[in-house]
Structures are given as structure tokens and as C-alpha cells.
Amino acid sequence: MSLLQEEREIILSNEHVDAFDFAEVAEFVKNASKDLFISHHFRKKNKMLVQPRGGFPTYKQQFALYEFFVDANVDVLPLTIDSNTRLNDYGTAKKMLRLSEENDMDMLNGYPLVTHGYRTTRKMITHFNKPVSLRHGTPDARLLIETAIASGIFEIEGGPITYLLPYSKNFPLDKAFLYWKYVERVCANYSKLNEPINRESFGPLTATLVPPSITIVIQLLEMLLSLEEGVTSFSVSFSQQGSMMQDIVTGTVIKKLAKYYAEKIDCGDATINLVYHQWMGAFPTNKDFAEQLINLSTVIASMVGADKIITKTREEATGIPTKEANAKTVADTQYTLRILHGLPNVVDEEEEEILTLEVHAIMEAVFNDSADTLWRKVFNSIKNGVIDVPFSPHIINHNEMITVRDARKNIRIIEKGNVPIPERCFRYERSQCDLSKDTTSIVNDIIHDIGIMQ
Amino acid sequence: MKVVTGVVGNDIHVVANRLMELSLHARGYEVFNLGVNTYLEEFFDAVVETGADILLISSLNGEAEGWSREIKPLKAKYKNLDDLVMMIGGNLVVGSGNAKDIVPRYKNYGFDLVCHQVDLNTGLNSLEAFIKERNK
Numbered sequence: 001m002s003l004l005q006e007e008r009e010i011i012l013s014n015e016h017v018d019a020f021d022f023a024e025v026a027e028f029v030k031n032a033s034k035d036l037f038i039s040h041h042f043r044k045k046n047k048m049l050v051q052p053r054g055g056f057p058t059y060k061q062q063f064a065l066y067e068f069f070v071d072a073n074v075d076v077l078p079l080t081i082d083s084n085t086r087l088n089d090y091g092t093a094k095k096m097l098r099l100s101e102e103n104d105m106d107m108l109n110g111y112p113l114v115t116h117g118y119r120t121t122r123k124m125i126t127h128f129n130k131p132v133s134l135r136h137g138t139p140d141a142r143l144l145i146e147t148a149i150a151s152g153i154f155e156i157e158g159g160p161i162t163y164l165l166p167y168s169k170n171f172p173l174d175k176a177f178l179y180w181k182y183v184e185r186v187c188a189n190y191s192k193l194n195e196p197i198n199r200e201s202f203g204p205l206t207a208t209l210v211p212p213s214i215t216i217v218i219q220l221l222e223m224l225l226s227l228e229e230g231v232t233s234f235s236v237s238f239s240q241q242g243s244m245m246q247d248i249v250t251g252t253v254i255k256k257l258a259k260y261y262a263e264k265i266d267c268g269d270a271t272i273n274l275v276y277h278q279w280m281g282a283f284p285t286n287k288d289f290a291e292q293l294i295n296l297s298t299v300i301a302s303m304v305g306a307d308k309i310i311t312k313t314r315e316e317a318t319g320i321p322t323k324e325a326n327a328k329t330v331a332d333t334q335y336t337l338r339i340l341h342g343l344p345n346v347v348d349e350e351e352e353e354i355l356t357l358e359v360h361a362i363m364e365a366v367f368n369d370s371a372d373t374l375w376r377k378v379f380n381s382i383k384n385g386v387i388d389v390p391f392s393p394h395i396i397n398h399n400e401m402i403t404v405r406d407a408r409k410n411i412r413i414i415e416k417g418n419v420p421i422p423e424r425c426f427r428y429e430r431s432q433c434d435l436s437k438d439t440t441s442i443v444n445d446i447i448h449d450i451g452i453m454q
Numbered sequence: 455m456k457v458v459t460g461v462v463g464n465d466i467h468v469v470a471n472r473l474m475e476l477s478l479h480a481r482g483y484e485v486f487n488l489g490v491n492t493y494l495e496e497f498f499d500a501v502v503e504t505g506a507d508i509l510l511i512s513s514l515n516g517e518a519e520g521w522s523r524e525i526k527p528l529k530a531k532y533k534n535l536d537d538l539v540m541m542i543g544g545n546l547v548v549g550s551g552n553a554k555d556i557v558p559r560y561k562n563y564g565f566d567l568v569c570h571q572v573d574l575n576t577g578l579n580s581l582e583a584f585i586k587e588r589n590k
Contacts (some may be wrong), residue, residue, distance in 0.1 A: 444575070
């Protein structure tokens with residue numbers, strides 16, 4: 001028996017799992033309907049796929065949410081997992097699910113997939129026969145993704161960097177890399193049985209003034225860590241940044257460089273998709289304004305040429321959205337996509353060149369680290385600040401980089417810390433900003449820059 | 455002067471914490487930022503370890519109230535913290551409340567300065583004024 005299989009048997013034999021049947025699950029994946037695989041839709045469809053967000057505690061509520069989404073002409077269904085399950089606290093998830101079922105009150109902020117189990121959840125997924133995307137935020141997702149794939153969920157979001165640096169203060173990063181290696185291998189193995197399982201990275205990160213160079217580097221590294229384990233379908237992603245020009249340039253550069261770096265490790269055959277998140281920062285409380293923002297995001301996603309868009313709702317500023325509001329965004333977004341025609345081709349060569357040089361320089365510094373494997377090189381690069389994510393709460397992150405918006409609302413790096421931004425690019429970034437201000441005014445600007453959509 | 459700061463409890467809201475660090479630094483303080491998700495013992499341990507003059511606790515999700523009740527008994531276990539300036543700021547209650555009720559309550563928990571939904575620079579100005587007054 002392989003080491004991986006030994007580890008799988010340990011992960012899947014505990015009190016929270018009801019007799020995992022490896023052979024039956026493999027047989028299910030092998031014979032599963034192609035419609036359940038988002039990788040199949042990416043290949044076949046010539047429109048941007050629309051995916052909302054959403055997860056409720058009980059089976060009944062989740063089923064009702066999916067009915068609303070299907071009525072609104074959804075392309076991809078979400079399954080968002082509750083925070084206890086994300087932190088591997090299955091005992092609490094179980095208790096809270098019981099309380100939710102008995103009291104008709106939501107005691108969980110998502111669907112506790114491990115607690116419901118794959119036999120139950122699979123009934124729902126196969127009933128709707130739409131691709132489902134797993135949304136979580138889990139550093140150790142081994143049991144969760146085993147349960148997801150066994151349920152018929154064939155897209156797995158996340159990664160060791162993007163699910164850790166924005167969400168955790170002190171979960172050990174090196175452990176996250178090893179736990180995600182397991183995820184990649186399991187996805188790669190199942191991908192041989194039918195259409196590929198798609199892996200998706202979480203590009204928004206902290207969604208707070210993250211410059212495109214840092215976003216792209218992390219997207220590329222998680223892509224490489226996934227492809228080197230045998231995954232053949234991968235989505236890089238980023239969220240609306242606040243400047244249409246910067247989004248378009250980011251889209252162009254990330255597509256070009258994803259192909260370049262995939263070919264560099266002999267994985268040029270892999271399918272790389274681009275996912276765009278509607279604005280992930282603070283939303284306006286005015287619900288009509290929120291809808292305008294959502295519509296603007298959809299237009300930009302089209303300009304960027306995204307393969308999939310992930311939506312927000314008009315209730316974003318007020319809490320967890322109702323299923324009605326959630327379905328409304330899906331229908332509205334589909335409508336906008338249907339009437340958007342004749343988009344101009346916008347190119348900004350200077351910005352593209354600057355961004356490309358920055359990404360190559362950081363990637364080169366990561367590859368030049370003396371460690372023997374890619375994940376160790378990436379680990380060291382985060383530890384020594386070669387990769388620095390603004391506003392990450394994690395203790396390993398350096399927090400030396402400072403970014404502000406320029407007059408056109410592009411995110412610019414004014415302090416680079418240890419990140420090896422080439423001198424020419426750094427001069428260019430700084431030249432776009434007013435640097436004569438004192439720190440107090442810069443802090444006020446940052447507060448304003450974070451909240452530009454409010 | 456030395457300041458220990460951080461976000462109390464199981465609160466992961468990091469943005470204001472980083473901006474406070476920048477602002478305090480710009481005002482000439484030596485800053486020891488414990489970041490988000492910090493427990494009371496960690497704050498006091500850091501004050502002892504660094505010899506800080508000021509402890510500035512912040513909170514956004516409102517759970518500060520629960521933690522603040524434990525400040526007096528906990529602080530009493532440490533020696534030589536009588537001169538420590540204690541400040542708290544952010545969103546200090548779950549749901550809505552008004553500063554008139556909240557400020558005296560928190561002063562009673564042992565804080566010298568209480569800033570409920572006060573903007574960053576106004577809060578830090580009041581800290582400077584307080585220290586100036588005390589050193590007269």
C-alpha cells in the first residue's frame with residue numbers, strides 16, 4: 001500500500017466518518033455525470049460561468065438555496081463550509097447542526113459537510129446535476145476534500161498560502177503545505193478516473209490593498225504546487241482591485257505568466273482558467289448602490305476575459321445574505337453578461353511590462369532559495385519577507401510592505417520591505433503617488449483607499 | 455515611550471491594528487504590536503517584558519467587554535503595573551450602545567482612556583494629552 005493510501009485510511013477512519021468505502025467512491029467518480037465537473041463546462045462553454053456564494057447548516061436549507069439558484073439560471077453551485085468544520089472541530093459542528101435543526105435557528109455560518117457525510121450530501125449534488133465548488137478556508141482540509149469528492153463536488157478551492165495568510169494568526173505554515181500536498185495528490189488521482197477535478201486558488205487574499213504583483217506571484221506558486229502533484233485543471237483568481245485599468249492589466253499578465261510557468265515545469269498541457277471575484281472589500285450599505293457595484297464588477301470581469309465570476313449580493317454590508325438576494329444577483333449577472341457586446345480591447349503596455357518584471361523578479365527570488373523542494377522555497381520566501389501580504393494577520397508575514405492608491409485608484413507599492421521589486425519598477429510605482437505627505441496623512445489616505453466603494 | 459498594542463480575544467480584524475502600529479510609530483512611540491487574537495495574559499506579560507509605559511488594547515467584534523471584566527484581578531497578580539497607562543479603543547459593545555454609558559463602565563474595569571467608535575487620530579491625540587497632563 002502506498003504511503004498516501006496509508007495516510008488516507010488514517011484520515012478517514014475516525015468517529016466523525018461513517019465507514020468510508022474507498023472502492024465505492026472511486027466507482028462513483030468514474031461513472032459520475034460529466035455535468036458535475038466544472039472542468040468539463042470550462043472546456044465546453046463559450047460564456048463566463050456564474051457562481052454565487054452560499055452555505056446553510058441544514059440539508060433542507062441548502063437544498064432550498066440550490067432550488068433558488070437553479071431558478072436564477074446558475075452555472076456553478078457553491079458549497080460554503082461552516083467555521084467549526086474549517087478548523088477541524090467536528091464535535092462542535094455536530095452539536096451546532098443539531099441545535100440548528102431542532103430550533104429552526106442558524107447556529108452555523110455554513111454547511112457542515114463532514115457532519116452530514118458524503119452519502120447524504122451526494123443525493124443533493126446528483127439531484128441538481130450541476131457543478132459544485134467547495135468554498136472553505138481550511139488549513140488542514142484532508143478529511144473535508146475526501147468527503148467533498150465522495151459527495152460529487154469536483155471543484156476544490158483554496159491552497160496552503162491563500163487559505164492561511166488571510167485567515168489565521170498562528171497555524172503553522174509548513175504544516176499547511178504538507179496538508180495541501182495531500183489534497184493535490186488526492187485530486188490528481190481522482191482526475192484520472194473521469195473528467196479532471198478542478199483546483200482553484202483564492203486570489204483575493206486579504207482583499208485590502210494587495211498589489212497585483214503579490215497576488216499573481218501567490219497564484220502562480222499555488223498553481224505550480226498543484227500541477228507538480230499531477231493536477232491537470234487549475235483556476236487562478238483575483239478580485240476587483242478598484243481600478244479598471246489595473247484589473248485588465250492583471251488579467252493579461254496572470255494569463256500569460258500562468259502559461260509560461262506551467263510550461264517551465266513541463267505541465268503545459270494543463271488547463272488554466274481565470275476566475276474573477278466581484279469586489280471583496282467593504283460594500284456600500286445602500287442596497288441599490290451595492291447592485292450598481294456588482295454590475296460594474298461584471299462588466300470588468302468581461303473586460304478581463306474571466307472564465308468564471310463569483311458574485312456578491314446587495315445585502316453584503318448587512319450580514320449573511322438571504323437566498324432571495326443571492327439568487328437575484330445570479331439572475332442580474334447573467335442578464336448583464338447576455339447584453340454585453342462589442343467590448344473594446346484595452347492594452348496598457350507600460351503597466352504590463354512593469355507588472356511582468358515585478359512578478360518575474362519575485363518568482364526568481366523564490367526559485368533561488370536554497371531549499372530542495374518548491375514548497376520549502378515558498379515557505380522560506382514568506383518567512384523572510386520575499387513574499388509579503390499587506391494586512392495578513394499571520395505572525396509569519398512580514399507586514400513591511402506599504403501600499404496606497406494613486407490618483408487613478410491603482411494600488412501602488414510605496415514601501416517594499418524585503419520584496420525584491422526591481423529598482424526601475426519601484427521608482428515607477430512611487431512616481432505615481434504623492435510622497436510628500438507625512439505618515440498621519442498617509443494613514444488617513446489608506447483608510448480612505450480601503451473604503452473606496454462605500 | 456513604549457506601547458504594547460493588540461486586538462483582544464478571538465478577534466481577527468487586522469486592518470486597524472496595522473494602521474495603529476503605523477500611526478503610533480509616526481508619533482514617535484516604540485511599538486510592540488502583538489497583532490490580532492491576543493489574550494489578556496499575553497498583553498500583561500508583554501508589558502512586563504518590554505517595560506512598556508502604555509497598554510493600548512483594541513477590539514472590533516465587541517467581545518472586549520467580556521475580557522475587560524477580568525482585568526483588575528489579573529493586573530493585581532503582576533507587580534509594578536500601577537503606573538501603566540491603560541487605553542482601550544474600537545467598537546466596544548456587541549450591537550449598538552452609546553458612549554455615555556460605555557465609557558464609565560470601561561473606566562470602572564481599569565482603563566484610563568476609553569475610545570468607543572472614535573477615529574484613530576482623535577484617539578491618539580487624547581492619549582498624548584493625557585500623558586502631558588499626567589507628567590505636569
